Amino acid sequence: MKALRVTVGMGSCGLAAGAGRLYEMLESLLLDDKVQFELSVTSCVGMCYAEPLVEVTDKNGSALYGSVDETRLNQIIESHIIKGIPLDDWVVRSDYLKSYEDSFFGGQKRIALRNCGLINPGNINDYIERKGYEALKHIASKRLKPEEVIETVIASGLRGRGGGGFPTGKKWDFTRRAPGNEKYLICNADEGDPGAFMDRSLIEGDPHSVIEGMIIAAYAIGASEGFVYCRAEYPLAIRRLKHAISQATEHGLLGENIAGIGGFSFSLAVREGAGAFVCGEETALIASVEGRRGMPNRKPPFPSDAGLWSKPTCINNVETFANIPWIIANGARAFSAIGTSGSKGTKVFALTGKIRRGGLAEVPMGITINEIINGPGGGLADNHLFKAVQLGGPSGGCLPASLGNTPIDYESLSSTGAIMGSGGMVVMDETTCMVDMARFFLNFTCQESCGKCTFCRIGTKRMLEILERICGGDGCEEDLTLLEELSEQIRRGSLCGLGQTAPNPVLTTLRYFRDEYIAHIRDKKCPAHTCTRLLTYTIDSEKCTGCSLCAGLCPSSAITGEIRSFYTIDSTLCVRCGVCYDKCPFKAIERE
């Protein structure tokens, strides 16, 4: 290994922020012989807010630079790479320097993300160097029986990380015990919840941990064929996963007599989703893997009895699988020592919205929502006020800031009306309208309903219409009762989780933010100034200098007046686009 190593973060988030260009610059630097270093690639370390990230490792240790653009990279090259002088101000994480950004990692406990951002996901040896595939070797060398593996997973207390929270070991046990020799294993990587990207990051950053988890699961349940069902919107994850599968096959980790375990063979293929949210539901996912329309089926029979091609099938989520090698290698007790009595281990959250440090954070179960938002999240962006947090995507709910001390565990979150879900955490401030949020989610579920159940298909449409009416200022108070009635009927009348939980965003906002609904209905006002139809723009004649800027910008010619005097807005012509409000240099435009 060379004394100097430069690593560029090339996850989807890094690439979107311009990491590709930085890599090219470093590559061309290597061509002229001025300086020698090892150029390497890694994926997302979770600090998406500081992308692109470039890490320089020399004899002193590592220094991770954040928000690197071309100018900044040139300075890093000049100073740190060539002269060996680190540029402390831009360092976001380091072995030898303190950084304010250290608090991003402070409250975290990284199990599923243990290798993300540290290894080159394209190189299996990087994974092996960090104890990769040792759990599998442990099973082989100790000759652990499948039942013993299942016992360990049950004892660890691991529950499904896709949202349902079903005990993983039990699911494996059911599939193992189901009659028949032909069994299947599926990894659910159809991460459809808007606002969630844990699984994408995990596959992009450490595909082998998922593959190793799957191999162990296949051994435990007795499956010889497996699929990863990944959404097509994740091209980079799919590419890296396919590459990792071919590497694992070359290393004899997939195929026949895996790791020297006689008679254990397992092959793995990737199936790409085709853009249907409902396929995250397990029976719909199975239909889709079979090449059919992804519509859910009635349970029972559960997939563990009759799943893919009507054979016993076990489906687990990406993050669940990534935890498995760690549990086998470190023991069930090490895992169950983390977390609360009912929720063991850690959970990865995708922090987004109006938060200062958006990204991925893996925290021990049991810490509070506030601790995540203020710890790794760094609090609200631009000193705004924390108003609400949305957990669990379209099946989840919006919790108010007053419930910020709710601990993160399956039961506590369910009791608030939200759910743990897959781990999306969208933080909202006073500029987010809760009625609009509910409308947004209903619009989503309404579009994504597969149409099989009447209440989900038509009920969500009716709820959406009511919410649109309220956002437009045409709602009445009876609408709220109607929303609650419809919610209950949709919950009871739908076959799958998508329908049953579709009303959750409405129910939680009605429960915690009813006054906002009332303001829309009774006062025809949107307190967050989001619902455009309820806004009025006026010009304060005292502040207006008559500069005419707004009149020139107004797309509907609603602003008239006399130059160097003052201007007025004709509200009948105003389309409430807000351009004048944003652009007035004298803050003379008032919005209500």
Place this chain on the structure above:
Amino acid sequence: MTPESQETNKRKEADDSVDLSLIKSLLDSEGDTRGSLISLLQGTQSIYSYLPANALRLIAERTGISLSTIYSVATFYSQFRLEPAGKYTVRVCHGTACHVQNANAVTIALCDTLGVTDGGTTEDRLFTLEVVACLGCCSLAPVIMIGDMTYGNLTPNEAVRVIKSIRRREGALK
């Protein structure tokens, strides 16, 4: 002849003129695999940018799956299109995080500059605009994706600039 039937005829002509030999190797390698219909359709679409009717007929013949079943699958999933798409598909993310960061303004700006609405293709067949649920780059919201390239932290103006730079590049290629 009504404008609609003119349109249908035009599409039929376009469908008849596609070169079916392009999907032969795809059908040979995956045609017999159990459950491969969706991958076949994905492969076909990546070749032609859409699913031409006579390609679907060939898949039906080759796999023994009825044409109506194939059509039902093709229309269930939002990824598939039965009309040719532009050279670049511009996907505007409307996930929760993007919604909170005003993705709507980006969409409006893109609709304006491209002169199409959601699902539409520009007249020069360069761009197709698609509003999608979530691209999984939530921390960079609002984002758009063009081909495999993701652009994050956009303002409406920046999104328009991305389109313009592609237009310029394409113009230079001609």
